[in-house]
Amino acid sequence: MADQFFDERLDQSEVKAEIIQKYFYAWANVITPTAKQNGNKIGYIDLYAGPGRYKDGAASTPLLILQHAIQHPVLSQMLVTFFNDIDQNYSATLQTEIDKLAGIEKLKYKPQVQCNEVGEDAEKYFNDTRLIPSFSFVDPFGYKGLSLKIVNGVIKDWGCDCVFFFNHGRINAGISNPKVETHMDALFGPERAAKLRESLPKKNPALRESLVLEELSQAIKDMGGKFVLPFRFKRGQRTSHYLIFVSKAFRGYEIMKDIMAKASSTEDQGVASFTYSPADASMPLLFSLAQPLEKLKEDLPTAFAGQTHTMRKIYEKHSVDTPYIAKNYKQALRELEEDKAITTNPSKRRKGTFGDDVLVTFP
Structure with a gap:
């Protein structure tokens, strides 16, 4: 061989x-x-x-x-x-x-x-x-x-x-x-x-x-x-x-x-x-059926319920042994923010961005 x-x-x-x-x-x-x-x-x-x-x-x-x-x-x-x-x-x-x-x-x-x-x-x-x-x-x-x-x-x-x-x-x-x-x-x-x-x-x-x-x-x-x-x-x-x-x-x-x-x-x-x-x-x-980003959006509010962390800390704590990389977390958090499922600080940012230091609070 x-x-x-x-x-x-x-x-x-x-x-x-x-x-x-x-x-x-x-x-x-x-x-x-x-x-x-x-x-x-x-x-x-x-x-x-x-x-x-x-x-x-x-x-x-x-x-x-x-x-x-x-x-x-x-x-x-x-x-x-x-x-x-x-x-x-x-x-x-x-x-x-x-x-x-x-x-x-x-x-x-x-x-x-x-x-x-x-x-x-x-x-x-x-x-x-x-x-x-x-x-x-x-x-x-x-x-x-x-x-x-x-x-x-x-x-x-x-x-x-x-x-x-x-x-x-x-x-x-x-x-x-x-x-x-x-x-x-x-x-x-x-x-x-x-x-x-x-x-x-x-x-x-x-x-x-x-x-x-x-x-x-x-x-x-x-x-x-x-x-x-x-x-x-x-x-x-x-x-x-x-x-x-x-x-x-x-x-x-x-x-x-x-x-x-x-x-x-x-x-x-x-x-x-x-x-x-x-x-x-x-x-x-053929490989667009699992919708893994939706699963991430569903999981984050449960995993971090009642907690406040930076985007970077959420990524570091949650991403190990998952297929998700940093850009996936930023996208999921942007969508959760749009859905008013989380609050962020600062809440006013350039459109489409979600920096590593943005604080995220989960209800």
Whole structure:
């Protein structure tokens, strides 16, 4: 499968790479000022980095990240990169491609490329080592090498966020397979894995998918990943895989949520689906039935009954584990104000605006 993956850029691969790159650039901008005062380093870690280029010659994420750093005067002096792939040919090819990058000598820290299996040694290293502020991408094609301990290890320190590839199809099939029980236990934790083995056979495919994702998200939160954000990729009507973002900081969650919302192929009443599907994108009218903004308008007066908060505080308190981004809250609150369901201060503002500092009182 890995060989096929790098044959050509599929539309899903491009969307995935775009999400990773956009977040890295935004994350670096946020982290850099503080990192300058504390060691003057930030990191990018890719544990399944691939050969650097697709067979059509297009650069994959590792080279694009490095090219961006080369062109950025501050980042070029701060960025520490670590690339790994278990495939020796991939690692060797990636090293060659990195060496050929124009301006690679501008980087203060030479990129590290290794060829290792991601397993218990990696778990121990990331959990025992204090990391510089780092953004990590863990992209195994199945489930071997992906564990709660790996995820926890790469996000445990300040400024550290992670995205990992979650192959729903393989994991759904692997839950009940005794041959891969160890891998399932490493991914979900033994107790949650046992719970899934018991409950999944009784569920239909849609419920199985939801339950697997819920248990994974809760397992990550139990280990310290305060914010978990899944983005789904579909082929036809079936889920092929997820990108799952993990952070301990709301600011990182907010940035990634905006990026994933824009990458979604459909939206309903301005609320993103957090799904990329070529079929859905070609038939947007089929996906305008749920009316999620109406649900938000109904929920806010109940959730905040008798309370007064700024728009920003309402958004921060309510938006976690929902598909809503800041602009959805502003629209919902504007409509609630028009319906006289809330009062605001200041109540007189430029038409169509709802600033972060506007005070909202719910009856």
